[in-house]
Amino acid sequence: MNTLARNTDRNELNSIKNSIPGTIRDTCNSTQFIIDQAYGKGEITQIEIAKGIQVYSFNLTANRAMAINLDFIPSHTLQFIFGIKGTFLYNYSGNTEPVMQQVDTLQTAVSYSSNSALTELKITAQTQVQLSIITIDLHTNTSAFKSEYTLANNSELKSIVSEIEGKDYYFYKGSMDLIIAEKFKSIEAIYMDSNNITHSLSSKGAYFIILAKEIQKFSKEINQIQTPGSLLxxxxxxxxxxxxxxxxxxxxxxxxxxxxxxxxxxxxxxxxxxxxxxxxxxxxxxxxxxxxxxxxxxxxxxxxxxxxxxxxxxxxxxxxxxxxxxxxxxxxxxxxxxxxxxxxxxx
Structure with missing residues (x-):
């Protein structure tokens, strides 16, 4: 029976404890890191929807400022970032000068790092933040994605890969997108259902659709078919x-x-x-x-x-x-x- 693949390497999310205290909890289709109440409330959830494709969902309310080290996300992965609610900072400290990017509600972004340099999410005190990072491991065969959601010769993904080729670090902040936000809302609705198998199958399909939309969107923006626009x-x-x-x-x-x-x-x-x-x-x-x-x-x-x-x-x-x-x-x-x-x- 096809269900969401559960991450079995607890050490991945365990590394968050180096940034903030918390506990690990396994569910039938995911691994969660529950933050310590002294820092706030909420969780970071990891789901493997296919080989080489992970979803990291952050739903956090911070009592104090947080800097979450993202070293649990391997290098050589494309990261498709979406701010569902609230504002956060994405910080990279590699061989170059530190780069800090602000991502707002409904904002899309793509990030990539070819090395193990420090990347962090920074959240200010007394704020609520919801965001998603969907990652594609470029060293893993992504045929699962291609078969689940076929793109025209997968040309959109290829155009993004060519954009980052040869770079140690890449970050692109795209335009706001309410269509993708609506897709994330549909996943929340799925999880109100009591059937765990339905959760797994339905949310897996929804995540593939979101990933495909993000790839198409960035391919268009990078190739100047669609621009982020002039709106403030x-x-x-x-x-x-x-x-x-x-x-x-x-x-x-x-x-x-x-x-x-x-x-x-x-x-x-x-x-x-x-x-x-x-x-x-x-x-x-x-x-x-x-x-x-x-x-x-x-x-x-x-x-x-x-x-x-x-x-x-x-x-x-x-x-x-x-x-x-x-x-x-x-x-x-x-x-x-x-x-x-x-x-x-x-x-």
């Missing part, structure tokens, strides 16, 4: 607030000129931010949020299709049916009938 951190915070508002209240009238005036963000910045976060235009994002709400109303209420159309802020039933069918590959009425039949079968 404050702009991104405002854009995320706008998208949260649209998700909660999709029925409102969201003309981009009006939203621009209310937020102080230019229409160009709104478009750039939503494209960066969701890979769609502003109007497409609003439409998708309305369709998401319509789907929920179809599943959970007895409102007629016409009533749902007006509830989500549209006026044309024919337009709604057209875009709904484009997204869900069936009409709203058929979707409701299939949902009711499924509910009856499970009742």
């Amino acid at each position: 951190k404050e702009d991104m915070k405002n854009i995320i607030a706008v998208t949260d508002c649209i998700k909660k209240n999709p029925e409102k009238d969201y003309l981009i000129v009006k939203v621009s005036r209310e937020t102080g963000l230019s229409p160009a910045k709104l478009q750039e931010g939503i494209k960066s976060l969701y890979d769609v235009t502003f109007s497409h994002f609003v439409r998708d949020c309305r369709l998401d709400k319509a789907e929920d109303l179809i599943k959970t209420t007895d409102l007629t299709i016409s009533e749902i159309v007006y509830t989500i802020g549209l006026t044309s039933r024919s337009y709604f049916c057209k875009v709904f069918k484009n997204k869900y590959k069936t009409s709203p009425t058929n979707y409701r009938n299939k949902t009711k039949l499924t509910q009856l079968n499970y009742s």
